Amino acid sequence: MINLRKAFLLLTLSLIILFVFGPLAIGAVKLVKGQTLYVPSYSNIIGDYSHIMVRANLLIHNSDPVNPITIVRIDNYDTDGKLVENFLSKPVQLNALAAVRYAIRNPKKGNEGAGANFIVQWKAENRVVEPLIECIMVGSHGTQGHTFSSQGRVIQEEE
Helix, strand or coil, X not given: CCXXXXXHHHHHHHHHHHHHHHHHHHCCCCEEEEEEEEEECCCEEEECCXXXXXXXXXXXXXXXXXXXXXXXXXXXXXXXXXXXXXXXXXXXXXXXXXXXXXXXXXXXXXXHHCCCEEEEEEEEEEXXXXXXXXXXXXXXXXXXXXXXXXXCEEEEEEC
Protein backbone atom coordinates (compact mmCIF):
# COMPACT_ATOMS: atom_id res chain seq x y z
CA MET A 1 0.00 0.00 0.00
CA ILE A 2 1.33 3.42 -0.97
CA ASN A 3 1.71 5.66 2.03
CA LEU A 4 0.15 9.12 2.08
CA ARG A 5 3.44 10.98 1.79
CA LYS A 6 4.49 9.12 -1.40
CA ALA A 7 1.04 9.62 -2.92
CA PHE A 8 1.16 13.36 -2.19
CA LEU A 9 4.66 13.61 -3.69
CA LEU A 10 3.56 11.70 -6.81
CA LEU A 11 0.47 13.91 -7.20
CA THR A 12 2.53 17.09 -6.78
CA LEU A 13 5.09 15.93 -9.34
CA SER A 14 2.30 15.02 -11.78
CA LEU A 15 0.70 18.45 -11.44
CA ILE A 16 4.02 20.20 -11.99
CA ILE A 17 4.63 18.19 -15.17
CA LEU A 18 1.07 18.89 -16.35
CA PHE A 19 1.35 22.65 -15.85
CA VAL A 20 4.86 22.93 -17.29
CA PHE A 21 4.46 20.65 -20.31
CA GLY A 22 0.67 20.75 -20.81
CA PRO A 23 0.68 23.76 -23.16
CA LEU A 24 3.20 21.99 -25.40
CA ALA A 25 0.88 18.99 -25.76
CA ILE A 26 -2.17 21.14 -26.45
CA GLY A 27 -0.29 23.26 -28.96
CA ALA A 28 0.09 26.98 -28.78
CA VAL A 29 -1.40 29.22 -31.44
CA LYS A 30 1.14 29.61 -34.20
CA LEU A 31 1.29 32.83 -36.22
CA VAL A 32 2.83 32.67 -39.69
CA LYS A 33 2.86 34.70 -42.92
CA GLY A 34 2.53 31.81 -45.35
CA GLN A 35 2.87 28.08 -45.91
CA THR A 36 3.02 25.40 -48.55
CA LEU A 37 1.18 22.22 -47.59
CA TYR A 38 1.03 18.66 -48.88
CA VAL A 39 -2.50 17.27 -48.51
CA PRO A 40 -3.07 13.55 -49.22
CA SER A 41 -6.20 12.78 -51.24
CA TYR A 42 -7.58 9.53 -52.55
CA SER A 43 -10.01 8.75 -55.34
CA ASN A 44 -10.57 5.16 -54.32
CA ILE A 45 -10.06 2.71 -51.50
CA ILE A 46 -10.15 -1.07 -51.50
CA GLY A 47 -12.92 -2.68 -49.50
CA ASP A 48 -14.02 -6.30 -49.61
CA TYR A 49 -11.82 -6.98 -52.66
CA SER A 50 -13.27 -4.18 -54.78
CA HIS A 51 -12.39 -0.55 -55.40
CA ILE A 52 -14.72 1.97 -53.79
CA MET A 53 -14.69 5.27 -55.63
CA VAL A 54 -14.56 8.39 -53.46
CA ARG A 55 -14.55 12.06 -54.37
CA ALA A 56 -11.88 14.26 -52.80
CA ASN A 57 -12.98 17.64 -51.44
CA LEU A 58 -10.21 20.04 -50.47
CA LEU A 59 -11.34 22.44 -47.75
CA ILE A 60 -9.45 25.54 -46.67
CA HIS A 61 -10.63 27.37 -43.54
CA ASN A 62 -9.10 30.72 -42.68
CA SER A 63 -9.09 30.37 -38.91
CA ASP A 64 -7.73 33.87 -38.27
CA PRO A 65 -10.49 35.99 -36.67
CA VAL A 66 -9.23 39.30 -38.14
CA ASN A 67 -6.97 38.95 -41.19
CA PRO A 68 -7.58 37.61 -44.70
CA ILE A 69 -5.23 35.15 -46.38
CA THR A 70 -4.46 34.73 -50.06
CA ILE A 71 -4.47 31.29 -51.62
CA VAL A 72 -1.70 31.38 -54.21
CA ARG A 73 -1.62 27.82 -55.50
CA ILE A 74 -3.75 24.68 -55.50
CA ASP A 75 -2.36 21.87 -57.62
CA ASN A 76 -3.59 18.28 -57.80
CA TYR A 77 -1.11 15.46 -58.48
CA ASP A 78 -1.70 11.78 -59.23
CA THR A 79 -0.09 8.77 -57.56
CA ASP A 80 3.00 9.07 -59.78
CA GLY A 81 3.51 12.72 -58.87
CA LYS A 82 2.32 14.02 -62.23
CA LEU A 83 0.36 17.26 -62.27
CA VAL A 84 -3.31 16.56 -63.06
CA GLU A 85 -4.91 19.95 -62.55
CA ASN A 86 -4.15 23.53 -61.48
CA PHE A 87 -7.20 24.83 -59.64
CA LEU A 88 -6.28 28.52 -59.63
CA SER A 89 -5.71 30.79 -62.60
CA LYS A 90 -5.12 33.71 -60.22
CA PRO A 91 -4.74 34.08 -56.42
CA VAL A 92 -7.92 33.94 -54.32
CA GLN A 93 -8.46 35.99 -51.16
CA LEU A 94 -10.12 34.24 -48.25
CA ASN A 95 -11.55 36.62 -45.66
CA ALA A 96 -11.20 36.15 -41.91
CA LEU A 97 -13.09 33.04 -40.71
CA ALA A 98 -14.16 32.20 -44.28
CA ALA A 99 -13.81 28.83 -45.99
CA VAL A 100 -13.63 27.52 -49.53
CA ARG A 101 -13.96 24.06 -51.11
CA TYR A 102 -12.46 22.55 -54.26
CA ALA A 103 -13.65 19.15 -55.47
CA ILE A 104 -12.00 16.70 -57.82
CA ARG A 105 -14.20 16.57 -60.92
CA ASN A 106 -13.00 13.29 -62.46
CA PRO A 107 -11.61 10.88 -59.86
CA LYS A 108 -8.94 8.50 -61.16
CA LYS A 109 -9.61 4.77 -61.02
CA GLY A 110 -7.32 2.05 -59.70
CA ASN A 111 -3.83 2.91 -58.55
CA GLU A 112 -3.83 6.23 -60.46
CA GLY A 113 -5.72 7.92 -57.65
CA ALA A 114 -4.68 5.76 -54.72
CA GLY A 115 -1.91 8.14 -53.65
CA ALA A 116 -3.01 11.43 -55.14
CA ASN A 117 -2.36 14.72 -53.35
CA PHE A 118 -2.80 18.46 -53.37
CA ILE A 119 -0.11 21.09 -52.97
CA VAL A 120 -1.62 24.22 -51.42
CA GLN A 121 0.25 27.49 -50.97
CA TRP A 122 -1.11 30.51 -49.13
CA LYS A 123 0.28 33.81 -47.86
CA ALA A 124 -0.80 36.80 -45.78
CA GLU A 125 0.34 40.37 -45.33
CA ASN A 126 0.45 40.00 -41.54
CA ARG A 127 1.23 37.04 -39.34
CA VAL A 128 -2.01 35.07 -39.00
CA VAL A 129 -3.33 31.99 -37.26
CA GLU A 130 -2.58 28.93 -39.39
CA PRO A 131 -5.53 27.98 -41.58
CA LEU A 132 -7.08 24.52 -41.36
CA ILE A 133 -6.48 22.70 -44.65
CA GLU A 134 -7.84 19.21 -45.07
CA CYS A 135 -9.22 16.82 -47.64
CA ILE A 136 -12.51 15.03 -47.06
CA MET A 137 -13.17 11.99 -49.22
CA VAL A 138 -16.78 10.87 -49.68
CA GLY A 139 -18.20 7.92 -51.58
CA SER A 140 -20.62 5.03 -51.49
CA HIS A 141 -20.74 1.42 -52.55
CA GLY A 142 -24.14 -0.22 -52.60
CA THR A 143 -25.91 0.85 -49.43
CA GLN A 144 -22.73 1.77 -47.55
CA GLY A 145 -21.37 5.29 -47.33
CA HIS A 146 -17.68 6.00 -46.79
CA THR A 147 -16.20 9.24 -45.49
CA PHE A 148 -12.72 9.96 -44.18
CA SER A 149 -10.33 12.88 -44.05
CA SER A 150 -6.65 13.75 -44.19
CA GLN A 151 -4.87 16.77 -42.76
CA GLY A 152 -2.44 18.94 -44.67
CA ARG A 153 1.21 18.71 -43.70
CA VAL A 154 3.39 21.82 -43.84
CA ILE A 155 6.35 21.33 -46.19
CA GLN A 156 7.51 24.96 -46.30
CA GLU A 157 6.82 27.93 -44.06
CA GLU A 158 7.20 31.71 -43.98
CA GLU A 159 7.29 33.16 -40.50
